[in-house]
Amino acid sequence: MRYVDEFRDPDLITKASDEIRRLANPSRHYRIMEVCGGHTHAIYRFGLKDILPENIELIHGPGCPVCVLPMGRIDDGLAIAKAPNRIFTAFGDMMRVPGAHGSPLEDKARGTDVRIVYSPADALEIARKNPEKEVMFFAIGFETTAPSTALTLMSAMSQGIDNFSVFCNHVTIVPAIRAILDSPDMRLDGFIGPGHVSTVIGCRPNQWIASVEGKPVVTSGFEPLDLLQSIVMLLRQLDAGEAKVENQYKRVVPWEGNRAALKVMAEVFELRPYFEWRGLGFISQSALRIREKYAAWDAERRYSVPETRVADPKSAQCGEVLKGVLKPAQCKLFGKECTPEHPIGALMVSSEGSCAAFYNYEYRKSQLTSISAMA
């Protein structure tokens, strides 16, 4: 696979990890946050932790749109879909995510017409093919995904497909990073910056992290060599006492982002004054809603929304883990009440969530080793 395999080259990976070992100051402990859930996933999938020196600690960031979605939104979406003649469509990622009254898949078993789509355009296609039904797309995602939803809504309008609507949960990444950096117990040395989000928004929105907060940011790709190279770039900046925004992922991310995508987004969406993030609480100007012009396709305007609020149990320490203050395994519920099959907190819900990723790839490894070592 072009543009994939060469960035998984084992020899170069050895080279890059040697370089990291050489650059990392042994008397120093580095705390680097990878913003995207995709980075987290890749770090575990490729076993990158095993090849990094111990004094480089990777903290998993807030970049998993499934994890940060408040439970009540799922209940709201499913409540709308329950009425006769409606079809609930969403990405596969959402299907097993529990609301207070169950997940989309559980509702499917109870009779709701729930369908998995790979693209918002596919959801629109379902609406076109089923004119007697009302089709709702449960939209999630950061700025990477929002333009696709926007373009789909524009198509719905221009083609006059009226039996289609979007339940919009799109969020923006920068306010979340800000919320994390604002937290007083935060200690980070640098950021592996959002990758695919930056194809849309570009690298500039991260500038303040470097200039105001004084932390280096490297916009990074998702292959093993991308991540290792980004760590090399961060270490070099830290070594030189610098804090700038650099772009490791140039082959995909233009510095200014994608103007056409930003235009489409601005046409359809506006900022919400505030939005709740699971684990982080309410963050102002951190999410998108559909503009008045597209009200007819906005599920929140079209249907009555119960506005369910579900509080996570107090013992869930997702916020601390999200901010990197606690490691997943340090949460009291981790691996006991809270597991990928029975997620209690946000971060256990999607395989991208830091608790789930840690549980699936790391925790069992350590747990199994210690059990068999004891035996």
Added chain:
Amino acid sequence: MCLAIPGRIVELISGPNEVGVVEVTGVRRKVQLGLLADDMPVVGDWVLIHVGFAMSKISERDAAEQMHLLSMLGETEQAMEEVRGYGLGERASDDIGHHEAPTRPN
């Protein structure tokens, strides 16, 4: 977040929407090209695909440059080691001071 993957445009489809067919190692799918309206791809271009939409064109030049940088890792360092052998270029970080190690157990 945001699973996206490179694919090659193998066909452009005319119609009201900008649509093309991309191929990812033998798998083909229709993708929307509307988000690349400023710089429409042509057959043979590589694009990054996310949820059935092409998000950006992949730059062959930047990819090659990155590979070059990666292959140079360590080598430039060797050259620097040699320079250091002459007692020049001390590492800039030495006067920055080290960050405290975290107090929390890891």
Added chain:
Amino acid sequence: MRFKDTQIEMSHGAGGKASRKLVEGLFAPLLLTDAAQMLSDAARVEMGGTAIAFTTDSFVVRPLRFPGGSIGELAVNGTVNDLAVSGAKASAMVVTFILEEGLASTVLEAEVRAMSAALKRAGVSMVGGDTKVVERGKADGMYITTAGIGIPMRGVHVDARTVRPGDKILISGPFGDHGITILLARQDLDLEADLVSDTRSVLPMVEAIAAEAATGIRWMRDPTRGGVATALNELARDCGLAVELNEEEIPIHDAVRGACELLGLDPLHIANEGQFLAVVSAEYADAALNAVRMTDGGDEAQIIGQIREQPAGAVVVNTRYRGTRIVEMLVGDPLPRIC
């Protein structure tokens, strides 16, 4: 553990954790006389002093026909394969058809012909059957259940508890073709690829190993629903050892890889219908591999890993980059993801 889920969901039939919970928490305790039977694909029963292997399997697949196969062919091969990987050669089979009112006779006939061809290829006789028709809308065209008996192959003992550290893990060929073919054939995802299902009888390959390395065989399984990951996790659990795979040696077709990268799926979780996994003692590993490779359709067989002592009970993949990762059993159906 008692089965406590409040309702049946698709995941209970997906072959992963939920299925296992259902079987172990409800079916086995109430229905099975010998819990050890649960560990293999076919049961061993003594009848009048002779041992026979006995199994059953149901087939529900949408669409009924897909590139490389159809439900009728699956229904025969599936039971032949379950018997084969338990170390038995299928000899007789019975079938039940559940047909949906309104099903075109031509469709039914095509499937019966497909079954007949598959029976001939596997050298099995069909000795009986039953038909039920349900109202329109109550079935996806047709469901087929087959049950079969087989005669144990001489010298072959399939038992996870005999697996030892150092044993080798063999796979008969590239995996994921069937599951991805079906996923694409449903057309919900609007993906196309030149892929065909791998549905076939694995009996000739199993017989080849049995002829060359019978005493070396410890365990076999056909990794259908839940994929290679689920089959090997069950092995790891049943033998109390670690299953270690070497990523570099895992055979996968490009199109399967492409589809998995695109949809965010793990090929190890994708269903197969014409492959089998075998654990063979180290000294017989080469002989077993050669035997499979010499058999028709076995040329892409590989040794993909080995049994280790630790981490006990887990499946570990050595990545190409000196890293390792744990591979879990599938939870529910594999769902495409965008995150």
